Amino acid sequence: MSSFNPSAVASASNLSNPSSSTPTPSPSASFNADGFYISPTPLLTPSETTSLRTSLESLIRHSYPSSTPPTKPCKKINAPRDPQKPLGFTGNLQNTKTLQIVNTHLSNPSISSILRSPTLASYIGHLTNWPSVRYIQDQAWLKPPNAPSLSFHRDRPYIPLKRELTENDLDGGYHKNVRIVTLWITLDDIEEDSGGLEFAVGSHTWLKTSEEGYPVGANSSFFGGEDYRYMASKMGKDEGVEVVEFKETVGLKAGGGSFHDGDTYHGSGVNRSKTLPRRGIGIHFSRGDVEWDVEKAKGSKVWKEFVEGVEEGGEAKLSEEDFPIVWTRKTEGEWEEEIKSEKPSIKTALKNLMTNR
Known part of the structure; x- marks a missing residue:
């Protein structure tokens, strides 16, 4: 871990008005040291945030403007729309469930235009120093009040990709496997009781591959566990970390977000609010030059359709239609011009990532 004051990165309120004299590391230095970076500035405009909220209300009712359902829809919500009762919440706190939707971009062009924008992908490119960024998948996680x-x-074990490493790779020496980076965007203000995203600090450097050659970090039970941090605590102790440090995203405002390495252990607590939802979307990105790990992809219900007919050891490129490259590196001059044309609310975030790599 780096030697800076972690609260300067982990609290959005502290970042917007820092009181510590301790130098704050660059976003990429913080990201590489801790395995995550919490943005001090919004990633979406208010109108984009509102648009995503509205679009998700359609998706949970199985209304798909593009006529294409998500890869994994949530159970249909039949309650009528009510701006005061998002996610169809009726006030009943019994048996509330987290709603998950995989690949929301397939079902709504408005969602796709926001999530697949080059601007969001550019943040990934500058944090990682990748030459290009590929869009792999998005997932909406929607927590009504009292949701578990x-x-x-970890995210990487669920995404069967591979690539050949070269001596000139700039991803960081500890990445001997494909690196996945997830951008998480919150659509609600994250309060102490919201059940916002949390990270195990430094866990991206822990054991990555089992003796059998499989990625470490998949969890067979996602929802409702009493000790939702158990896996991270156990894996940390196996690494010699007696007390794992956890960092929360409390203080983030709607439209804000965080970035985490695909090997960073992360999760979230119960939404203990009695009235407010906690809505967010996670987007998984990779480098542009990845390929399928055919053997692992064929064993997955989610990914096997994309490697049908591919022989072991054969070429297994990702489809540009399904998994497009959404950003490629530009010269500094080109970036300065692009920043000038960007929306005012995200200029700061772009400059922050560009000038402090």
């Missing part, structure tokens, strides 16, 4: 916790896990 989400157990700690």
